[in-house]
Amino acid sequence: MSDLCYVTRDPIDGAALLAGCVSASDGAALLFLGVVRDHNDGRPVGHLDYDAYAVMAERVLGEIVAEASSRWRVGRMAVVHRIGRLGVGEPSVAIAVASPHRAEAYEASRYVIEELKKRAPIWKREGYVDGEERWLGEETPGAR
């Protein structure tokens, strides 16, 4: 049972990730995709550029997944975050969880995305349709 956590410049194949998590003892499988939207705070968005402190991000994602696995009875999990330039409709992040029972899959999936947004050293820069660009900083992470 090895969980998969990585940062990549390649497009994310959520279905393949999910399939890779499901084993014969699992009764539930849940795939979350974060997708680039065409607007934010009322401004039209044309693309997003994601940057990451990749080696640390993979380590933090691994810690988050380990926390989820110790907290809920789940099977295999996979978390992938994409970096580079993404267009509207493209997945920026995928979280796949398989588990014997559904409740744990929902809990673990939700935990991973919430913690990822708080702690993973990853940043998005919005490219607006009018040509302006801006780094977003939503959560201040830190020693815990």
Place this chain on the structure above:
Amino acid sequence: MSDLCYVTRDPIDGAALLAGCVSASDGAALLFLGVVRDHNDGRPVGHLDYDAYAVMAERVLGEIVAEASSRWRVGRMAVVHRIGRLGVGEPSVAIAVASPHRAEAYEASRYVIEELKKRAPIWKREGYVDGEERWLGEETPGAR
């Protein structure tokens, strides 16, 4: 925005369902799959046969999805339940939800699977590895 709810004998393609739900204003997409497990209550399971009162089931699924859509701000949703004989690892049900923000996708998805299990006129018969078969009846539905 038309939601999709149906019962089918064909294998379920969860990724296609999810992709069909996502539009440019969505920032989150969630796919739940119920999968046939290799055991239940400690007994090894070889396959499941699903039966449904299909026309009513589709109607009930449509009602459940409409309830979720009115309760949470979500985009398009799709619910598909398979009937007939399924082997271990095959998806029996898929619930796809796209939404502008992630919290609503989780809430709506969870609501649909819980209500489906309570209200949809669908039944599973477990085929154990030892050859015995048994209809399961978990939830007594009724007029509300």
Place this chain on the structure above:
Amino acid sequence: FASYREIAGADELRVELPAGAVAADLVARLRERGESWARLPPSPALAVNLEYAALATPLREGDEVAFIPPVSGG
């Protein structure tokens, strides 16, 4: 459906009921037939014309009544 199919030995059947009958009367009438019908619960969950309905629901000519065993979808 499911376990109830084995009670009825059929998917559908037509039953004549007096005017003013309710769903509970149909249940009682079927259970009187004895044999496997005795295994139909006295107060089964049921649907009339594709909607869950109470036992007190009045029935009319042409209504489709379905007895719904405990469900186990998902």
Place this chain on the structure above:
Amino acid sequence: FASYREIAGADELRVELPAGAVAADLVARLRERGESWARLPPSPALAVNLEYAALATPLREGDEVAFIPPVSGG
């Protein structure tokens, strides 16, 4: 990373610090350089050797310190 890259004008740099220095000393030393470094917050979130760390964390020869702007992944 992100907005801090524009402050430093580089991804990485080497800084010599006296023995016994802590992460806060590094922040102070860099901010003294003035110009764009003045935009580095006095108490930035930081990581030492790939782990989030407090400003009071002692630094040793070869430690990799990263200043982490507010994150926005997902």
